[in-house]
Amino acid sequence: MDAETDLLTPLKKYWGYSAFRPLQERIVRSLLAGHDACVVMPTGGGKSLCYQLPAVASAGTAVVISPLIALMQDQATQLAQMGIPAAVLNSTLSEGEQAKVMSRAREGDYRLLYVSPERVARGDTVSWLQQVPVTFFAIDEAHCISEWGHEFRPEYRQLNKLRSKFPDRPIAAFTASATKHVRHDILAQLQLRNPDKYIASFYRPNLRYLVRRCQGLEQMELLVNALRSYAGSNVIVYSPTINRVEETVDFLEDHDIAAVGYHGKMGSEERRRNQERWMSDDVRVLVGTIAFGLGINKAAVRAVIHLSLPKSIEQYYQEAGRAGRDGESADCVLLWQKKDAGLLGFFANQITDGAERERAWERYRIVREFVESRRCRHRQICAHFGEAPKWEKCDACDVCGSAAEWMAKSAAQSAGRAARRKRLTLERLPAPAVGSEDEELREYLREWRRVMAKEKNVPAYIVLHDSSLEEICRRQPKLYAELREIAGIGERKVEIYGQPILDALERFRQGERAGGAERKVKPADETFRLLGEGKTLEEIAQIRGRQLSTIVNGVANLLEMGLIEFQSEWVSEEKQSLIGAACARAGFERLKPVKDILPPEITYDEIRLVVARLRREQALNKTEIPA
Numbered sequence: 229m230d231a232e233t234d235l236l237t238p239l240k241k242y243w244g245y246s247a248f249r250p251l252q253e254r255i256v257r258s259l260l261a262g263h264d265a266c267v268v269m270p271t272g273g274g275k276s277l278c279y280q281l282p283a284v285a286s287a288g289t290a291v292v293i294s295p296l297i298a299l300m301q302d303q304a305t306q307l308a309q310m311g312i313p314a315a316v317l318n319s320t321l322s323e324g325e326q327a328k329v330m331s332r333a334r335e336g337d338y339r340l341l342y343v344s345p346e347r348v349a350r351g352d353t354v355s356w357l358q359q360v361p362v363t364f365f366a367i368d369e370a371h372c373i374s375e376w377g378h379e380f381r382p383e384y385r386q387l388n389k390l391r392s393k394f395p396d397r398p399i400a401a402f403t404a405s406a407t408k409h410v411r412h413d414i415l416a417q418l419q420l421r422n423p424d425k426y427i428a429s430f431y432r433p434n435l436r437y438l439v440r441r442c443q444g445l446e447q448m449e450l451l452v453n454a455l456r457s458y459a460g461s462n463v464i465v466y467s468p469t470i471n472r473v474e475e476t477v478d479f480l481e482d483h484d485i486a487a488v489g490y491h492g493k494m495g496s497e498e499r500r501r502n503q504e505r506w507m508s509d510d511v512r513v514l515v516g517t518i519a520f521g522l523g524i525n526k527a528a529v530r531a532v533i534h535l536s537l538p539k540s541i542e543q544y545y546q547e548a549g550r551a552g553r554d555g556e557s558a559d560c561v562l563l564w565q566k567k568d569a570g571l572l573g574f575f576a577n578q579i580t581d582g583a584e585r586e587r588a589w590e591r592y593r594i595v596r597e598f599v600e601s602r603r604c605r606h607r608q609i610c611a612h613f614g615e616a617p618k619w620e621k622c623d624a625c626d627v628c629g630s631a632a633e634w635m636a637k638s639a640a641q642s643a644g645r646a647a648r649r650k651r652l653t654l655e656r657l658p659a660p661a662v663g664s665e666d667e668e669l670r671e672y673l674r675e676w677r678r679v680m681a682k683e684k685n686v687p688a689y690i691v692l693h694d695s696s697l698e699e700i701c702r703r704q705p706k707l708y709a710e711l712r713e714i715a716g717i718g719e720r721k722v723e724i725y726g727q728p729i730l731d732a733l734e735r736f737r738q739g740e741r742a743g744g745a746e747r748k749v750k751p752a753d754e755t756f757r758l759l760g761e762g763k764t765l766e767e768i769a770q771i772r773g774r775q776l777s778t779i780v781n782g783v784a785n786l787l788e789m790g791l792i793e794f795q796s797e798w799v800s801e802e803k804q805s806l807i808g809a810a811c812a813r814a815g816f817e818r819l820k821p822v823k824d825i826l827p828p829e830i831t832y833d834e835i836r837l838v839v840a841r842l843r844r845e846q847a848l849n850k851t852e853i854p855a
Contacts, residue, residue, distance in 0.1 A: 244718040264423035272553030279366035288363035300342035311720040349386035370401035374413035391419040408614040437605035437625040453634035461530035468536035474778035478751035490516035508688035527554035528694035537568040540591040784840035
């Protein structure tokens with residue numbers, strides 16, 4: 229295709245942008261010229277447009293291979309809203325729906341077709357694709373093809389057949405996080421032919437890296453401080469385990485910080501609902517395992533907070549990089565504890581394959597160096613990915629002198645709060661101050677977007693991106709022509725949402741405001757109430773939709789605070805005696821040394837409850853009652 233092909237017209241018409249981001253236009257033209265390509269572009273750099281726009285600008289169908297079903301479906305829905313025919317072919321469709329998609333694809337009805345690597349691995353898929361007018365293949369999350377990558381997936385190895393089965397079709401590999409070694413592996417495995425290589429800088433100057441090793445209760449204290457400082461902003465909190473997700477959500481709710489969880493043991497409907505509540509700004513804090521965030525398209529995330537060491541720098545860069553995708557300043561916070569290192573070492577030793585175990589230990593070594601060294605965090609990350617910045621100091625990380633006020637609040641505050649936790653209703657936040665009119669308009673439009681998304685049965689960001697919503701708040705358009713000048717609102721969106729947006733703005737000018745949310749019962753209050761009703765711990769877990777160990781931990785906290793009494797039916801007298809004797813030998817600061825000297829049938833939950841009682845008794849014995 230001619231190098232002078234007009235790309236700005238479709239860019240404006242469908243995406244609502246009048247200019248490209250760095251590298252985007254070169255990548256698009258590379259694909260339109262029929263070249264293989266390898267694209268490494270950080271999260272938020274606009275990778276999806278690099279294969280969507282050439283698909284729109286050429287005849288035929290671009291086949292996008294992605295491991296993320298939710299991402300495929302969201303992108304296809306978003307493209308449909310923009311007036312671009314797209315479809316998904318995966319196991320979530322019925323046989324009849326799959327047959328319809330396959331038939332229409334053979335007819336060339338789609339500009340983009342999303343399939344999974346598992347699907348491509350099937351022989352019948354390849355023979356069917358040979359009947360589809362394929363223009364090029366785009367392979368997303370391409371680092372998954374490399375054994376040296378942090379997310380190696382064996383099914384990606386099957387993609388090497390694309391070269392032999394479609395010798396004249398371009399193949400483009402896309403990834404957000406690949407070291408030099410992984411990049412070379414991608415080129416070799418996919419048999420890319422003299423590919424155009426586009427490696428964006430890994431330096432994201434709008435991000436601030438803050439790393440802190442925490443002692444004891446300090447981690448949760450700092451988390452509360454952080455979230456209060458980001459009040460009103462979207463935050464992702466990454467937790468290492470399912471139980472920690474639930475405990476953290478409950479802990480935050482007890483401290484008047486609304487949060488939702490996301491983990492693999494939730495039902496798919498609950499996960500979808502929680503994700504959508506966070507995406508639509510109904511709840512600003514989402515606590516999830518690393519399963520959360522893949523393909524998440526939310527630009528205005530002001531902080532990503534990790535509560536444990538990541539398994540690799542690549543994983544950390546990808547997850548932390550979900551902050552600040554709108555280009556505004558954002559924080560990447562890592563609050564780790566010494567025990568995290570031991571856990572990573574333990575998991576590394578569980579790997580039976582010698583080469584993979586060695587790679588896991590190397591990733592562990594690099595992560596430890598990242599958090600413990602006193603070298604610029606940004607520079608360490610760039611160097612890891614093979615980039616050599618010319619600058620020595622970033623002024624945007626804790627090593628280079630940048631500090632957060634909330635991090636300076638010390639253990640003295642923790643002690644003060646602990647002393648006040650004598651009652652069930654933990655420290656309450658003061659009532660929020662009445663916001664400015666700008667903030668009221670922002671909240672009003674967020675509520676309008678939530679309602680509209682529910683009516684259309686699509687995610688909120690598909691109705692309106694955060695960055696577009698912010699610009700509407702700033703410019704407050706009154707005419708269609710003014711709406712068309714808002715970045716991210718293309719012609720189709722103006723047709724669908726233009727009048728509703730203008731109507732909402734007019735209602736706001738007339739004095740209408742967003743409605744208030746109901747105040748939830750705190751988790752600790754709810755557990756306390758259910759205990760008072762005589763419910764068992766298992767029944768409380770079922771009623772509250774939590775893992776049993778999460779409930780046990782919450783009850784243990786209530787025990788330690790002296791808010792409830794230990795109940796003999798929780799742990800038999802014999803086990804109580806054994807646990808007490810073990811604590812006399814090993815102490816009860818940590819549970820594992822106690823567990824190691826007890827019979828295997830005694831569970832951590834039982835130990836946790838008895839230890840809570842013993843800690844409470846010790847605290848009472850040390851307390852001096854003033855005259």
